[in-house]
Amino acid sequence: MTFTLYHNINCSKSRACFDILKKKKINFLVREYTKKPLSILEIKDLVTNLEGDKKNLIRDKKIDFELINLVDYIHKNSKMMQRPIFYNGVKYIICRPPEKVLDYVT
DSSP states (O other): OOEEEEOOTTOHHHHHHHHHHHHTTOOEEEEOTTTSOOOHHHHHHHHHTBSSOGGGGBSOTTOOTTTSOHHHHHHHOGGGBOSOEEEOSSOEEEOSSGGGGGGGOO
């Protein structure tokens, strides 16, 4: 199974999640989505297969989710996407706190 960490190097939680995976010697791919933006199809897959409330994908809690298209919003505002996000091959998980990632690698 291929694991992927959707990573923002400027985010302390994302860096902590990265470090946890490295220390546990978990093989994973790193997707720096701020350097190579996610496609609409990738975002749709993320939204569809996210564990938990989709509203948690956006860092700005003042957004009116009734008025926005979540996929389009993330595509245009990738820096507003919550991080880190870990993909275990089945689900996308927002790893807050970063240690949450350990629940999905075994």
